[in-house]
Amino acid sequence: xxxxxxxxxxxxxxxxxxxxxxxxxxxxxxxxxxxxxxxxxxxxxxxxxxxxxxxxxxxxxxxxxxxxxxxxxxxxxxxxxxxxxxxxxxxxxxxxxxxxxxxxxxxxxxxxxxxxxxxxxxxxxxxxxxxx
Amino acid sequence: xxxxxxxxxxxxxxxxxxxxxxxxxxxxxxxxxxxxxxxxxxxx
Numbered sequence: 001x002x003x004x005x006x007x008x009x010x011x012x013x014x015x016x017x018x019x020x021x022x023x024x025x026x027x028x029x030x031x032x033x034x035x036x037x038x039x040x041x042x043x044x045x046x047x048x049x050x051x052x053x054x055x056x057x058x059x060x061x062x063x064x065x066x067x068x069x070x071x072x073x074x075x076x077x078x079x080x081x082x083x084x085x086x087x088x089x090x091x092x093x094x095x096x097x098x099x100x101x102x103x104x105x106x107x108x109x110x111x112x113x114x115x116x117x118x119x120x121x122x123x124x125x126x127x128x129x130x131x132x
Numbered sequence: 133x134x135x136x137x138x139x140x141x142x143x144x145x146x147x148x149x150x151x152x153x154x155x156x157x158x159x160x161x162x163x164x165x166x167x168x169x170x171x172x173x174x175x176x
Contacts, residue, residue, distance in 0.1 A: 004170075017164040019155075021147070024174040029150035032174070054170075057147045057155055064157060067143035069135025070171045081171035088167045092142040092158030095166075103173060112168065120166035131138070 004109055005036055006044060008053045011113030015120050020054045021064060022081050029056040087115045087125065096125040098132050107131070142169075 008018065022029070033056060037049045065071050065081045072082040083100035085107050096115035098107035108129075115125035125131075136142070145157045161167050 012168075015164055016166045016168060017160075018168045019160070019170065021169065021171050022174045026148070026150040026152065028174060033150070055155075056150045058150060059145075059147050064143065064145040064147060065171060067145060068171070072173070075173070080173040083173065084171045086136070086142075086169040088142060088158075088161050088169055090162050090165060092161045094136060094138050094140050094142065097136070097138055116166045116168050120164070122165070 004106075004112070005049070005053055006040055006047055007109055009047070011109050012116055016116045018054045020056045021059055022056075023060055023062055023065065023079065024058060025060060026058050029058060032056070085112065087112070087119050089119050095119045096131045100132075 012018075024032075033052055037052065040047055040049050059065050059081075062071055062079045062081070065079075068084075070082050070084045072080050083103050083105070085098045085100070086094050087096035089095050096112075096119070098112070100106060111129040111131075114129045115131070118125045142158045142161065147155045147157070149155055
């Protein structure tokens with residue numbers, strides 16, 4: 001998802017909010033935010049990350065993670081979130097989903113952006129950019 | 133395999149962001165015409 005953080009402005013308009021959810025405590029989320037921002041300033045200084053495009057949420061007991069069925073109970077670090085990306089409309093209904101096979105398996109930025117832009121416009125995600 | 137899939141509604145829950153601000157699900161989705169929700173293990 002780092003690539004998504006770097007490139008989000010190329011793909012998404014400002015009317016799409018992005019939430020990142022994990023079991024990590026707030027201090028780890030802040031370290032992540034600082035690390036990605038620092039690396040981006042070094043590597044791609046033309047990209048502003050202020051404000052940071054992803055609102056990081058902490059779910060330390062995996063309450064929402066389990067309620068969504070996105071838990072990974074067998075990880076050596078304990079219960080963590082499995083990598084899953086949703087596009088959701090204002091009523092809370094899932095309109096597009098990508099269930100990754102691993103942390104390295106991420107949705108295409110183009111497919112994700114097309115799905116999110118369509119939902120933001122009150123339309124269905126395009127059928128030629130399906131989730132997984 | 134995620135239990136939540138296309139057509140399902142997000143369950144209710146109350147989380148906090150890393151600044152300690154309360155985030156109410158599914159109320160938070162009303163803040164934008166579309167939301168990308170990404171579950172991650174951390175350190176991506």
